[in-house]
Structure formats: C-alpha cells, structure tokens
Amino acid sequence: MAQQRTRQSELRWDPVSVDRKWQRRWADDGLHTVRDDDPRPKWYELTMYPYPSGDVHIGHWYAMAPSDAHARFRRMQGYNVLHPMGFDAFGLPAENAAIRQGVHPHEWTMGNIEKMRGQLRSMGTVYDWDREIVCCLPEYYKWNQWLFLQFYKAGLAYRAHAPAVWCPSCQTVLANEQVLDGACERCGTPITRRELDQWFLKITDYADQLLDSSGITDWPERILTMQRNWIGRSEGAEVVFDISHLGLEEKSLPVFTTRVDTLFGVTFMVLAPEHPMVESLTTPEQRATVEAYVAEARAKSDIERMSTERDKTGVPLGTYCINPANGQQVPIWTADYAVAWYATGAVMGVPAHDQRDFDFATKFGLPIVTVIAPPGSTGEETLEVAYTEAGTMVNSGDFNGMTNDRGADAIAAYLEARGGGVRTQTYRLRDWLVSRQRYWGTPIPIIHCPNCGTVPVPEDELPVLLPEDADFRPTGESPLARNEAFVNVACPQCGGAGQRETDTMDTFFDSSWYFLRYLSAKNDGEPWNPGQADAWAPVDQYTGGAEHAVMHLMYARFFTKALRDVGLLNFDEPFLRLYNQGHIIADGAKMSKSRGNVVAPDEYVATLGADIVRTYLMFVGPWDRGGDWSDGGINGIARWFNRVWDIWSRDPSGLNGSDNSEGSRELRRKLHQTMRKVYQDLDAFKFNTAIAAMMELTNLMQRVWEDNTASARAWSEARKFMIVLLAPIAPHLSEELWEQLGERRSVHLQSFPEWDDDLAAEETVTLVVQVDGRVRDRLPVAPDLGEDDAKEIALAQANVQRHLEGKEVTKAVYVPGRLLNLVTR
RNA sequence: GCCGAAGUGGCGGAAUGGUAGACGCGGCGGACUCAAAAUCCGCUGCCCGCGAGGGCGUGUGGGUUCGACUCCCUCCUUCGGCACCA
Missing domain, CATH: 3.10.20.590 (Ubiquitin-like (UB roll))
Known part of the structure; x- marks a missing residue:
C-alpha cells in the first residue's frame, strides 16, 4: 500500500457487491464465451500470460486491464473477439520453492494458479475461462513433445556437444539470451562454462526470415530494431589464409571480415582460445605457454573477460599463415578478444584500421601498416589511433588509388576468382539451446539406445510424463537423471536397454506456440485444430512487456515459420500487431518492499471495486510509457465515478430547456465530440486521453444541469451514450447504471456509438x-x-x-x- | 562506446507546425457544518502592474518558419537495449 493515504471519498454505491453481481451474471449468461461459428469478423487479442508466482500484483493489472478494455472496444466495434488467458506454469521458481520449502512443484504451481485465477476474475475481464491453458499439465506439454518430434523429423532439432553457459548457483545451463552482463538473468551469479550434450533448435536457419518484418502489420520500431541487432547480420567476406606449409590435415584457415578492403594491412591473425585449431597450430616451443593461456581464458567468466577489456592479452602460437592477397606470412596468435562462437572464431588483425587490433599490435610490438589513407593524406603518417573511416587504398598492390568502397568490391572479386575467399554474411544469432538440466519442465521425448543411437519416443506413447517422485537437490544433474524408473526404458526400435533423455525443455518452448493452444484448448487429439487455426490465427493484437523483445517474441516468430515449413500452419507471423505497455511505479519510484510503496491491488479492489482500479491505471499516463500510482490520484477517479453515479440518478424530466437551446446544442456537440475522441483514442491505446474526454463530458453535463439550459431529451441522450463509452473501461459500473436506465440487454453487447461529425462541429x-x-x-x-x-x-x-x-x-x-x-x- | 526512447506547472500528464499546460492530483479562497470529513463553487506557470495590459516560459545552445513543446543541428540528463561482433 502506498504510504500517505489521502482521505477517501465515500462511494455512492457498493462497488464490491456490484462487481460480484455482474461477474456472476456474466458468467451465468455466458457473456464471455467465444464461439468459433460466430458470423462476425474475428479479432484475436492476446495479452502475455503470467507466470504463476502466486499473486496477481499491480503490474499484472497494469498489463491486463487496459488490454481488456481494448478487447472490449473491439467487440463493441463488431468483432467476434477472442481474448484468452492462461498460465506459463513451468519454470525455475517452482523448483526453487521445492528446494527451499519442500513443496512439490506441481502442488506449488497449481495452488498459485488457483489463487491467481480468483484474483484475475476480480478484474472483470472478458477472458473465456473455458479456453484456459496451463503449460505444466500433460494435456499441454504432450504437445510440446509432439512438436519437438516434428522439428526433430524435419532436422530442425539437433543434439550437439557444446560449451554451455552454466550458472553455478542455479546449477543449470542457461540460454545465451538468459545471460545479462555475464551473469545469470535470474540470480545474478557470474556464469561459467561447461561441456554438455544439448538439444538445439535451428533458429539460425531462419535468421534472414526473422529479419524480414514485411509480414508484420504494426510493431514498435524499437522492438524490430532490437530484434535486428540481436540477429546481428553483418555483410563481409570469408577470407582463406593458406596453412598448407604446416602439413596439417587442414590446409587453410578461414576468417570472416567486414573489412576485406583492409586485407593488405593484415599483420597478425588471432584465434579465440576455444578455436578448434589452436592446438594443432601451436609449435612445440609455444605449447606450454599457449596451453596455460587457453586454460586461463576458459576458467574466466565472461565478467572477468570483460573486465580486461582495456588491456589486451594473448600469446603467439609460433606458426604463420599466408595472406591470399599478397602472399605475406602472417603470425598466428590466440587472444581472448576473439570469441569462439561468433563467425569463424578468428580475427584478421588489421591494426591500422581497427582499434582493438591497434591496441593489440601496440602492446605486442606488431607492425602497423596503413592501407586506407584518410582524404588529403598519403597514408605515410604514424597513426595514434586506428583509422576506421573511408579513404583511398594505399600499400595494396593493384588496388592502390581506389576508394576503399570500390577496393572492397575489387578485392572480394579477386579472391573469389582465385579461390581465396568468398563474399558472405554472418550473424550474431546462435541456435536456440532448449535443454535444461531441470525437473520442472517438459521432458524431451527422446530415448538414447546403445545400438540405435538417438530414438524419438513414438508419438502414440506421448506424453512422456514427468514422474511425480523427484529429488530436488541441485547437483547439476537433472532430478530426472536420478530417477531410475524414469530413465530406464526399452528402446522403441530394438527393444534393448535404452535410457530416456533426462533434460527438460526451456519454458520458452511452451510460450512459443501457446497462442495456438487457446484455439483448441481441450482438443486431446491434436495440438490445435487446423480449421480453428485458420479461423482465428494469427493473433491480431498482442500486448505485453518490452522485456520479451528478443526472446519470447523471436522464438514465437521462429516457431511459426518452422511450423509453416513442416506443414502445420498456413501463416508465418504469430502476432500481427504488438503493443508494449510501460511499467507502473508508485510515488515516483519503482515499487519495492524496502521502500514500502508496493501497491497491492486486492486491497483497493476490496474497497473501491475493480472499475476504479482499472480506470485509474488507464488514466495515470500513456500506457506505453508507464504510470505513477498515487493514492490521491485513484481518489480522483473515485470522485469522478461518484459524479457519474450522481448524474445518472437525477430525474431529467425537470429540465426545461428546449431541444434547440444553446445548452442542448452544446451538450449534443460535446457528446459527439466525445464519441469520436473516445473511439479514436481507444483504437490507439490512448486510454488516458479517452478518460479525460469523458470527464470533460461529465463536467459539461454538470454545468448544463446547474444552468438548466438543456432539454430532458438532450440530457438523456448524453447520459445514455456516456455509459456506453464507459463500458469497455469500467465494465461493472456501466452495466449497473445501464440496468438502472431500464435497459435489458447488456451494455457490453451494444455497438460502439456512431457519432455525427456535423453535430460535433463547433458553432463558433x-x-x-x-x-x-x-x-x-x-x-x-x-x-x-x-x-x-x-x-x-x-x-x-x-x-x-x-x-x-x-x-x-x-x-x-x-x-x-x-x-x-x-x-x- | 553504439543503437533506441524520453526531458513541459508543486505532482501525474495534455497539445506532433497555429491560443502551451486539456484532464486529474495537490494548494489557496468561499459555501455547507457546532466542528471536521465528504460534497459543491471560484482561483491556481513565473515576474511586473491597482487595472487595462505587458514581459518571460516546454533540459541547453543554435537554425528553419509569418509562427516551433512539435521539424533540423550541438550539447546535457534520465531510462531501455546491445557491446572486445572481427
């Protein structure tokens, strides 16, 4: 609860009983049941489903109440709106609770869901609970497994022995995307590395398709930019440096560069310490030094590697390779400023034109050769820093005198003609590591057989159930690996003794396709019905936090494209429009227990009702920028609703202005202006100004009443439409007032009022x-x-x-x- | 360091080339009340002026324009993302 609580207005109605009355009535009347055969055009509006942490907090309200208002608005516009809700129920916190409190993850999770479902219902949203999904239940994760097998069959899921990011505290492998500043996203512990056999999904095959946003209708440019940066496509060339003189199996050393124009300026080569050829390229004299350096680099966490950012380290391997451009011998080094996972894991050192290479060459006394001369210079000057801008080619043989732009093309063409390299591109994006050495996730449906190798679990044997008995000690091994009844199984191919895969899936797997499961939530024969998918998908409007810009949203896009390629979907973008709400803070600061400014929505709902909380959250500021909660502010909404209630309870028959009086005309004009404004603002998620416009209308009604200048008819009309405008935002109060006006059919089944621009036009x-x-x-x-x-x-x-x-x-x-x-x- | 967003009264915010501060909070004054709360009415960017009115004002400095919170450039600050990416 926020600290200074201002004196609250006394409400003119009992919001709690009004909430209860209408929530019950709507449920009884099936008002939120969504039919597939409804003839109206469909609108699929989805809000990111919550993790069942155990409590619906104000952030959930801030995400869900406005999106509910928007979905309701679409319904009043004449769409058959699907706006479902469920729970992202697998994941680490349940397992951590099991470890700390001794509660089984299933029990913990389902208990939390039970509580949160009740809290969510108190918001008065249009969620059709018949479509609820809970990812940790076999009826959901069975289809994770089925989908995994479809990917496996299509060659999109593969197993690889790879260095994995390891969190020593969570005792688990992390996806690269779950690492923040070299530390575990969840607990902040600096990460290390571990070699493990892991399952990957080939998201990199889709890098270019994911860069292409042409199938997206409307996403924030910011999110698209983040995804582009995450994919990190770089144009360049792979240049082959000859090493055949060393008599090794490998005859060449490929290196990716974005600056092939600087090829004549290469004075050294750097391999990442983890580069597979470091060992074979090391001379016996250098072996001890190199091994020590590599061991040191591997032991370092990413944080330590980054802390040495300014001071370059490295050791020479003792060998050299041949520059294909000029035949020069280039000494090969290893240094940890080259990273193994990016591009070829090797950097061609051009100190004159790359600052990192410059720093390295300066420290180790390597030559610095200028090959791009700045405009107006001969390129003879000694460089103080690397020159990275455009210029004229020098010291570059036949290419001298060209602009470096043209030189890049010419050198690339020269290399391609002689087999010395090829123009290509590389990506920052890496394949998606989906294996987790954890219990509380979907078991990967694979059996390892000594004879047959990797064998998929036959589809008719799905789901592979998570065993109920599990040992949650964090040993670094999945609890499933210690469960012999689970592990030991006959090989489906040869019948011999096989062992189940004991890793479980990343929970982002669940959320990559959940929007499809809502369409066929109870279908136990298929993950979704193709007809229902065709009818409803893709999602027309998706809303949620921007923190999912590059993980969930990219995985879901990848899934959709991959599912299209395996023939399961007819579209390739999951979410046509995306809107990211901001964060709700309190009294100017992030909510935290230590600050004592945590707003518990239940306490407010229990006294003010859901509508005041909903409306205040929408009024507090523009939705995408977040808002600052204050108890004084929410009281302002309570006051406004009191005035609304008061206005509605007046008997208009005493009004004796004429229908064409100035008061009547002014009221009618304001009404039509408000209809237009609310329509346009709700359409664009500008809830705060929509509410302000309705307040202005109320203020005018108040004034016109005091002056007694309007007709009863103009007054009644304004009063009636005002309530329809309010319906998407404050569903309970508006329904109650609607009923008191003697209306029979729910206000939520009314069409959005049509305004008349002529009536809305100003007279003066x-x-x-x-x-x-x-x-x-x-x-x-x-x-x-x-x-x-x-x-x-x-x-x-x-x-x-x-x-x-x-x-x-x-x-x-x-x-x-x-x-x-x-x-x- | 790079990319992106933002900076407006005491506060949350409105206005996207044309009256800056809608709407709400807070504050001040008044009505009601024995009193207080609630409610209702009025005022409320700063400065000068009795007033009419005038000057200043949207992070900073410049520019474009008849006119700039809005468009362009410089810098500063805050937030978000990325970062030894070859």
Whole structure:
C-alpha cells in the first residue's frame, strides 16, 4: 500500500457487491464465451500470460486491464473477439520453492494458479475461462513433445556437444539470451562454462526470415530494431589464409571480415582460445605457454573477460599463415578478444584500421601498416589511433588509388576468382539451446539406445510424463537423471536397454506456440485444430512487456515459420500487431518492499471495486510509457465515478430547456465530440486521453444541469451514450447504471456509438489574432469566416491597433477557424 | 562506446507546425457544518502592474518558419537495449 493515504471519498454505491453481481451474471449468461461459428469478423487479442508466482500484483493489472478494455472496444466495434488467458506454469521458481520449502512443484504451481485465477476474475475481464491453458499439465506439454518430434523429423532439432553457459548457483545451463552482463538473468551469479550434450533448435536457419518484418502489420520500431541487432547480420567476406606449409590435415584457415578492403594491412591473425585449431597450430616451443593461456581464458567468466577489456592479452602460437592477397606470412596468435562462437572464431588483425587490433599490435610490438589513407593524406603518417573511416587504398598492390568502397568490391572479386575467399554474411544469432538440466519442465521425448543411437519416443506413447517422485537437490544433474524408473526404458526400435533423455525443455518452448493452444484448448487429439487455426490465427493484437523483445517474441516468430515449413500452419507471423505497455511505479519510484510503496491491488479492489482500479491505471499516463500510482490520484477517479453515479440518478424530466437551446446544442456537440475522441483514442491505446474526454463530458453535463439550459431529451441522450463509452473501461459500473436506465440487454453487447461529425462541429471558434507572431487578441467567430472579414474584425480591435501603431502590415497569414497573424516586418 | 526512447506547472500528464499546460492530483479562497470529513463553487506557470495590459516560459545552445513543446543541428540528463561482433 502506498504510504500517505489521502482521505477517501465515500462511494455512492457498493462497488464490491456490484462487481460480484455482474461477474456472476456474466458468467451465468455466458457473456464471455467465444464461439468459433460466430458470423462476425474475428479479432484475436492476446495479452502475455503470467507466470504463476502466486499473486496477481499491480503490474499484472497494469498489463491486463487496459488490454481488456481494448478487447472490449473491439467487440463493441463488431468483432467476434477472442481474448484468452492462461498460465506459463513451468519454470525455475517452482523448483526453487521445492528446494527451499519442500513443496512439490506441481502442488506449488497449481495452488498459485488457483489463487491467481480468483484474483484475475476480480478484474472483470472478458477472458473465456473455458479456453484456459496451463503449460505444466500433460494435456499441454504432450504437445510440446509432439512438436519437438516434428522439428526433430524435419532436422530442425539437433543434439550437439557444446560449451554451455552454466550458472553455478542455479546449477543449470542457461540460454545465451538468459545471460545479462555475464551473469545469470535470474540470480545474478557470474556464469561459467561447461561441456554438455544439448538439444538445439535451428533458429539460425531462419535468421534472414526473422529479419524480414514485411509480414508484420504494426510493431514498435524499437522492438524490430532490437530484434535486428540481436540477429546481428553483418555483410563481409570469408577470407582463406593458406596453412598448407604446416602439413596439417587442414590446409587453410578461414576468417570472416567486414573489412576485406583492409586485407593488405593484415599483420597478425588471432584465434579465440576455444578455436578448434589452436592446438594443432601451436609449435612445440609455444605449447606450454599457449596451453596455460587457453586454460586461463576458459576458467574466466565472461565478467572477468570483460573486465580486461582495456588491456589486451594473448600469446603467439609460433606458426604463420599466408595472406591470399599478397602472399605475406602472417603470425598466428590466440587472444581472448576473439570469441569462439561468433563467425569463424578468428580475427584478421588489421591494426591500422581497427582499434582493438591497434591496441593489440601496440602492446605486442606488431607492425602497423596503413592501407586506407584518410582524404588529403598519403597514408605515410604514424597513426595514434586506428583509422576506421573511408579513404583511398594505399600499400595494396593493384588496388592502390581506389576508394576503399570500390577496393572492397575489387578485392572480394579477386579472391573469389582465385579461390581465396568468398563474399558472405554472418550473424550474431546462435541456435536456440532448449535443454535444461531441470525437473520442472517438459521432458524431451527422446530415448538414447546403445545400438540405435538417438530414438524419438513414438508419438502414440506421448506424453512422456514427468514422474511425480523427484529429488530436488541441485547437483547439476537433472532430478530426472536420478530417477531410475524414469530413465530406464526399452528402446522403441530394438527393444534393448535404452535410457530416456533426462533434460527438460526451456519454458520458452511452451510460450512459443501457446497462442495456438487457446484455439483448441481441450482438443486431446491434436495440438490445435487446423480449421480453428485458420479461423482465428494469427493473433491480431498482442500486448505485453518490452522485456520479451528478443526472446519470447523471436522464438514465437521462429516457431511459426518452422511450423509453416513442416506443414502445420498456413501463416508465418504469430502476432500481427504488438503493443508494449510501460511499467507502473508508485510515488515516483519503482515499487519495492524496502521502500514500502508496493501497491497491492486486492486491497483497493476490496474497497473501491475493480472499475476504479482499472480506470485509474488507464488514466495515470500513456500506457506505453508507464504510470505513477498515487493514492490521491485513484481518489480522483473515485470522485469522478461518484459524479457519474450522481448524474445518472437525477430525474431529467425537470429540465426545461428546449431541444434547440444553446445548452442542448452544446451538450449534443460535446457528446459527439466525445464519441469520436473516445473511439479514436481507444483504437490507439490512448486510454488516458479517452478518460479525460469523458470527464470533460461529465463536467459539461454538470454545468448544463446547474444552468438548466438543456432539454430532458438532450440530457438523456448524453447520459445514455456516456455509459456506453464507459463500458469497455469500467465494465461493472456501466452495466449497473445501464440496468438502472431500464435497459435489458447488456451494455457490453451494444455497438460502439456512431457519432455525427456535423453535430460535433463547433458553432463558433476562437480566432487568435497575432501581430508578428504574438497573441494580441482572441475573438469568437464563425468557423467559416473568410480572410477579409477576419482581417477587418481583427483590425478593429483596440489592442491590435495599439500594437500596429506606426507599423505597416506587410503580410497576413490566415488559418481559417484558428488564427490570423499580421506580419509587419 | 553504439543503437533506441524520453526531458513541459508543486505532482501525474495534455497539445506532433497555429491560443502551451486539456484532464486529474495537490494548494489557496468561499459555501455547507457546532466542528471536521465528504460534497459543491471560484482561483491556481513565473515576474511586473491597482487595472487595462505587458514581459518571460516546454533540459541547453543554435537554425528553419509569418509562427516551433512539435521539424533540423550541438550539447546535457534520465531510462531501455546491445557491446572486445572481427
């Protein structure tokens, strides 16, 4: 609860019983049941499902209440809207709870879901609970396994012995994407490495397709940029340095470069310490030094490697390779500034034109050869820092005199003609490591057989159930590996003694296709029904936090494309539109227990009801920028709802203005302006200004009532439509007031009101009169006033005349209905 | 370091080339009340002025324009992402 709690308004109705009444009624009437055969056009609006941590906090409300309002708005626009909810129920916290509290992950998770389901229901959302999914249940994860096998059959899932990122604290392998600044994303422990046999999905096959966002309707540019950076496509060339003189099995050393134009400037070669050829390229004299260096590098965590960022280290291997451009001998070194997993794991050192290479060469006394001369220079000068800009080729044989742009093309063509290299591109993106040495996840449906090798579990034997009895001591091995009843199994091919794969799947596997399962949540014969997928998917509007920009969202895109390729889907983008909400903070600071500013939504819902909390969260600021919770602010919404309630409870028959009185016309105009504004704002997720517009309408209604200038009819009309506008935002209150107006059919089944632009048009506007750009008067005029008339009226004003005294109007800028600027200079 | 977003009253924010500060919070004054709370009404960017009115004002400095919170450039700050990527 936020600290200073202002005195609360007393509400004119009992929000708790109103909430309860309508939530019950809607459930009884099946108001949120979504039918596949509904003839209206479909709209699939999805909010990222929560992890069942045990409590629906204010952040969940901030994510879900506005998206619910948007889904409701779409429904009022005439769509058959699907807006489902479920739980992302596998994952580490359940297992950590098991380790710490001795509760079984299943029990812990399902208990949390039970509680959260109740909390979510209190929001009054349109979720169709018949479609709920819970990923940790066999009816869901069975299909994870089935999908894994489809990928396996298609060659998209493979097993590789690879150095894996290891968190010594969580005792588990992490995906590269789960590492932040060299530390475990969840616990912050610096990571190390471990060699393990792991399952990967070939997301890199889809790198270019994932770069292509042409199938996406509307995503924030920011997210697309992040994905582009994450994929990290670089254009360049793979250059082959000859090593045949060493008499090894490998005759060449390939190296990727984005700067093939600098090839004549190579003065050394650097291999990553983990590079597979380091050992064979080391001379006997250097062996001890190199082995020591490699061992040291491997022992370092990423954080330590990064902390040495400024000070380059490395040792020579004692051998050299041949530069294909000029036949020069290039000494080979190993240094940890080259990283094994990127490109070829080797860097051609061009100290003159790359700062890292420059630092390295300077430290170890290696030659620095300028091959790109800055404009207006001969390239003879000694460099203080690497020159990385454009220039003219020098010291580059036949290529001298070219611009380096042209030189790059020419050298690449030269290499390609002579087999010395090839133009290519490389990616930062790596394959998706899906293996987890954990219990609480989907068992990977594979059996390892000494005779047959890797054997998929036959599809009719799915699901491979997670055994209930498990030992959760974190030993670095999956608890499943210690469960003999689970591990030992007959090989489906030869019947011999096989062993089950004991790794489980990354939970991002679950969330990569969950949007499809909502469509066929209870189907036990297939993961989704193709007809239902065709009818509903892809998701029209997805909302959630931007923290999923490069993991979940990219995996889901990859899944969709891969599933299309194995023939399971007819589309290749899962989410057509994406909107990221910001974060809710309290009293200007991030919510935290130590600050004592944690807002518990349940406490507010219990006294103010769901609608005030919903509305306040939407009013507090633009949704994508987040908001600052204050108890005073939410009280403002309570006050507004009180006024709304009060206005509704008045008997309009006492109003005796005429239907065409100024009050009536003004009220009607404001009503139609509000309809238009609310429509446009809800369409664009601008809830805060939509609510402000409705407040303005309420304020006007109040004024018109006081003045008694409107007709009962104009008043009643405003009152009725106002409530329809409010329905998506405050569903309970609006339904209650709607019923009190004597309406029978739910307000939530009404169409969004259609406004009339003519009725919304202003009768008079304020014309701003400026002299040299400074406001000198404001005049009420007809909107269609002509320029000449405007000038005449403006020039008659005393204050305008005063400021024009002794000056000559040389120019007049007239914006009809807005402004007249008289320019004198 | 690179990429991206943002910077507006006491506070949350509105306005995307045309009246800066909608709407809400807070504050001040008033009504109601024995009193307080709640509620209702009025005022509320800063400075000068009795007033009419004037000046200043959207992180900084410049530019474009009749006119700039809005477009362009410089710098500063905050937040998010990436980072020895060859």
